[in-house]
Amino acid sequence: MNLKRLWQTLNYFEVIPLISILKRPTTNYQLQTMGLILVTGATGGVGKRVVETLLKANYRVRVLVRDGQKAREMFSDRVEIWEGDLTIAETLNPKLLQDVSAVICCTGVKVRPVEGDTPTREKYYQGIKFYLPEVVDSPEMVEYKGMKNLMQVIKPHLRSDERLLFDFTNPNQDVKEFWGAVDDVVMGGVSESQIRLVRDRAIFSGNVSTANNGGFASVRTRNFSTPLDLSAYKGISLRLQGDGKRYKFIMRCEGKWDGIAYCYSFDTIYNFSQTIDIPFSELIPVVRAKTVPEAGVFDSSKIYSLQLMLSKFEYDGALNPRFAPGIFGLEVETIKAYGKQINTPQFILISSAGVTRPGRPGIDLEKEPPAVRLNDQLGGILTWKLAGEEVVRNSGLLYTIIRPCALTEKPGDKGLIFDQGDNIKGQVSREAIAQLCLQVLNNPEAVNKTFEVKETEEIAPKLDYSLGNLKID
Incomplete structure (x- = not known):
């Protein structure tokens, strides 16, 4: 296990309370009140x-x-x-x-x-x-x-009817510092990923590996200081360009590091711009890729974090049909809420x-x-x-x-x-x-x-x- 990378991940996302307080990041990214x-x-x-x-x-x-x-x-x-x-x-x-x-x-x-x-x-x-x-x-x-x-x-x-959450076509430094990598190193794996601001977009890229029983790479936001209330909207819309692989978009309505996550899987087309609409009603509650139906429906009135992931697993032991280890890249332009009445x-x-x-x-x-x-x-x-x-x-x-x-x-x-x-x-x-x-x-x-x-x-x-x-x- 790469202990250095594990320590960096846990510290970045303030999983260790005492160390996080002593070395709290200075960034304080503010989502816009509305569009x-x-x-x-x-x-x-x-x-x-x-x-x-x-x-x-x-x-x-x-x-x-x-x-x-x-x-x-x-x-x-x-x-x-x-x-x-x-x-x-x-x-x-x-x-x-x-x-x-x-x-x-x-x-x-x-x-x-x-x-x-x-x-x-x-x-x-x-x-x-x-x-x-x-x-x-x-x-x-x-x-x-x-x-x-x-x-x-x-x-x-x-x-x-839309609300712009992240605009990577017009970013500032706080946007980059608000997102960080969460890879399978937390489970003993060796996959590596990062998020970079290049050519008016955020590029989630890296090398995913199945070594040491690993097989996922992701980038995630820190928890919002005030949970995001999107209860007036129907879902999340991603404007992106992919590499032909199948990814997951993940949100959490609790502030725990490893609690219940709500997931949506989507396919990309190689080198082709797409708009991916993710209805809140179709999010699947999971804990480490195992579904937990008893968790109930997603509460869009208190969103703590957002995450993008490439994983060899789909849900409940099923495999991602488009997964292949190696280099990957997903380019994201904007993340919006859509469907407001x-x-x-x-x-x-x-x-x-x-x-x-x-x-x-x-x-x-x-x-x-x-x-x-x-x-x-x-x-x-x-x-x-x-x-x-x-x-x-x-x-x-x-x-x-x-x-x-x-x-x-x-x-x-x-x-x-x-x-x-x-x-x-x-x-x-x-x-x-x-x-x-x-x-x-x-x-x-x-x-x-x-x-x-x-x-x-x-x-x-x-x-x-x-x-x-x-x-x-």
């Missing part, structure tokens, strides 16, 4: 706050911006940056939506004071003094035609309060905010925002449309008031709108609802984001 979020208009006043809020909540973020250099200066390498213009359909690549699970649209026509503004636009943002505004772009192009162009790209490609918003639009008021009978323009009074002078900005809302409502996607009252740079610590019917007036912080977007992402109560929002006068230690009392559009 990739696309933010449009990410360098604007609300957009940049939405991005920062998502990053703090451990989301992966992709941004669509006109000015890539400005986005790089603002976000550095913390987000994926795509350049494009909603008003020019040809600049919107369908690959923009790859792995995206939800879109937050903060895009809007740029409005600026005609004159008298400070360099930082502080007075304009704070509403301390009103300056006559003007639009920079065409509201029709940005608010309406731009929304139509965006929706044409989003609808066929948005995937909210979608019940949360796929598309969140930041619109504006007042969009239905221009031309509404009985409106006293003297008592309305500047955007309503000056709608015609501003190219019909609110009229075209409303038209953009209709594009979203008619898209067939699960959506939420947020209509903030006058936006400010104040801290987002005030209570919030939600209403429908487009009648309320007031102010609301951009910070509060960013936090609201985060809450809406995972809130089934927000689906297919349009609402206005403003702040109260009082500071609220904990904001109430309940939307259950609002009507569906």
Whole structure:
């Protein structure tokens, strides 16, 4: 028995508690809270706050911006940056939506004071003094035609039913250090394997041997610090390229080193890319390749580890029909959960309060905010925002449309008031709108609802984001 390799394996996976505490690895790989979020208009006043809020909540973020250099200066390498213009359909690549699970649209026509503004636009943002505004772009192009162009790209490609767990096409060092080899050396064998990050994929490879009654090689994750809850999904999807051999994918719903494992065997095609879907309902409970039916069905609400294995054994003494000792290699691009029943918003639009008021009978323009009074002078900005809302409502996607009252740079610590019917007036912080977007992402109560929002006068230690009392559009 190779005692050195056995010691390294047991220590790496913290099987020996005292030694593991003394030499605990520094890596702390964090699985993403959910899939990739696309933010449009990410360098604007609300957009940049939405991005920062998502990053703090451990989301992966992709941004669509006109000015890539400005986005790089603002976000550095913390987000994926795509350049494009909603008003020019040809600049919107369908690959923009790859792995995206939800879109937050903060895009809007740029409005600026005609004159008298400070360099930082502080007075304009704070509403301390009103300056006559003007639009920079065409509201029709940005608010309406731009929304139509965006929706044409989003609808066929948005995937909210998946959750990306490991993306080996865009890895970091923590990913490699979170996976380690568990070979038959733990049983006295001499097989050897490893996982390497090469050519935008993880390669599980090695040399499997039947010497010393061995015959398996595998790579396994350390236990997640918090068990992974995938109860909303149907199974695991692997995107990979194999070598013609038959492998096993293994998960555990307990934190024991050598407890019950749930297995699924799958065949690969030599040098051919495949997507392998593994339903949770088809996982087989085993202990060292012996089935244990009394263990019951797999509990996908508490997943502790994942594992890939090549073994000469199938189950209960049967042999793997495609096993052969020697060199092997399995190339993995992604590991995802699939089959989520979608019940949360796929598309969140930041619109504006007042969009239905221009031309509404009985409106006293003297008592309305500047955007309503000056709608015609501003190219019909609110009229075209409303038209953009209709594009979203008619898209067939699960959506939420947020209509903030006058936006400010104040801290987002005030209570919030939600209403429908487009009648309320007031102010609301951009910070509060960013936090609201985060809450809406995972809130089934927000689906297919349009609402206005403003702040109260009082500071609220904990904001109430309940939307259950609002009507569906």
